Amino acid sequence: MGKKGRVFVRGLTSETYGLGHFRKAQLAAERVRDDSVVVDDAKVGHSGDSEKSRTWWRIGPGDEDFLTQTLQVHFVELPGESSNHGHGHQNEAAFYILEGKGYEIHDDQRYDWEKDDLVFVHTDSVHRHFNPYPEKAVALVVKAKCSWMFMGLIQQGRSGPVEEEDRFGPREDWSAIWTPGVLDRKKVIKPSDCTWETTQLGRVRVMNAPERTDARQFSVDALELQIPAGGRSGKYWKMADEVHYILEGEGYALMWEVEAEIAEKYYARIAKEPTRHEFKQGDTVYVPQNHVCQIFAADGTPLRVLSFQNRLFKHLGYDNVAYLEDSPEYTEQSRVGELAGQA
Template sequence: MGKDGRVFVRGLTSQSYGLGEFRQRQLAVERVRDDSVVVDDAKVAHSGDSEKSRTWWRIGPGDEDFLTQTIQVHFVELPAESSNHGHGHQNEAAFYILEGRGYEIHDDRRYDWAKDDLVFVHTDSVHRHFNPYPEKALALVVKAKCTWMFMGLIQQGRSGPVRDEERFGPREDWSRIWTPGVLDRKKVISPADTVWRDTPLGRVRVMSAPDRTDARIFSIDAFELDIPAGGHSAKYWKMADEVYYVLDGDGYALQWEVEAEIAEKYHARVALEPRRYDVKRGDTLYVPQNHVCQVFAAGGAPLRLFNAQNRVFKHLGYDAVHYFEPASDAVRTGAGVAVG
């Protein structure tokens, strides 16, 4: 949250062409955030909450300790027998249901959801969430909203009648124009729609990816990672930044910074020593751009994580993941499909 209101897009300004000092300030920020961190309580420039529902942010472009605006992370809570107001926006969003069940009215159609589902809000749509049941519903929301904002796609809210209506023609169905076939894709990806697979990263179930053409989202890739007790993920290197949310268990991550040495061409210099980040259930772990990472489960129980990243990196040419060493159970399970 900025001093003068909600920050939708953060600027990047420098007196010199090299941005090394800015990057180092960003990398110095704490990367693990828990329930004590509320960077925005949704009291300013938000339109979705009702008197009962609650929204609060953990990672966003207006954070005073700025991590990223590639991926935004917030939570939506619906107490028993409640709903929010709902609203519309041009950007996509993905709701991972952490607790409870409910449904949403999305462009006048009902879609039911429950724990462990991933629910998509596609571009240019109006959505409102309902919880008619006796238990609380809680969702983790991840989105690449700033990508839309950078491109000037900023029409959002609950506008009601059009201003200066006499200047405009009659209503048209906006949703039929821009993404042919999108309504044939799944709005809700449930566990029954996914399969756990053994990949170089580890054991994962993919909910959203470029090759998953049945999912109604184009900007966020998401998967769950299950690490056995005492085990670890692969040690991997990727250009895209990402956010892990700890669904269950505890453990730690090692992250190695990668420095660019720009000589006759780009060269990579990987830090000799990693930074360690301890995580527990309910924490978010941020992995910055151009880093090497490896995640470890504590010895007592498996570690289950939800991972999200902005798919735009793949469209920009950063679609490869390099694996230095396999996951701890790779020998037992064998290699599979890459995740990135």
């Protein structure tokens, strides 16, 4: 967090055209953060917490050790029989329920949730979180808030009258400028709404992505990856950075930096040696932009990993993932398929 206030968007200022020094500083930062890392305690420039609820940030644009502002990561805790304050903002948010159950009030409508649900605060939503049950509820919140800020979509605050109300006419329905059909999309994605698939990355269930036209979220894509004990994911390269949250297990990630050689055209030069990043349950693991990554589960500890990405990269032309090595499960499935075809 900034020394004098909350940083909503981080700027880039340089006296040279090249910006390589910014990337070097970013890549030097520690990429694995655990519960000891609180970069913002929500005491400045926030409106959501009540006397009982608690919010704390792990990744944000104002971090002294800067990782990214394509995604922000924080946690919300609601003790039993409590709620936070209602407020509204233009940016979307996706929150995964780590513990407990409760419900939302969004635009005067109720949406119930429980552990392992992925819940969406849609754009331009007045919302409030409730936990009427005795056990506490904890949510992991991931959002692409800075993308809205860059585009000037900065309206946010608690409910209240319009300033200088005499200057404005009567109320109009805000949803008139939303994408047609969004009101019919799901706000809560349950495990039963997802299908497990064996892919080049590994065994995954997609919770949000462009192809999921039933989900009311357009900015943060999310999937869960499962890796058996001692196993590994596919080795993949993509331009988008991402945040992994370790739901269960422990292991490590190998990451290879990709350098751009600007000759008669762009060429990718992949580092010969990776960096290694150990992690455990409850950690976040950051993969920078333009990297090759592969995830490994420790012996005896199968992994459950949540993976999040800002969808804006896909709209900017980086919609592909290159696999340099497939997951063992996908390779075996392909082999069995080939044998069946030869029979």
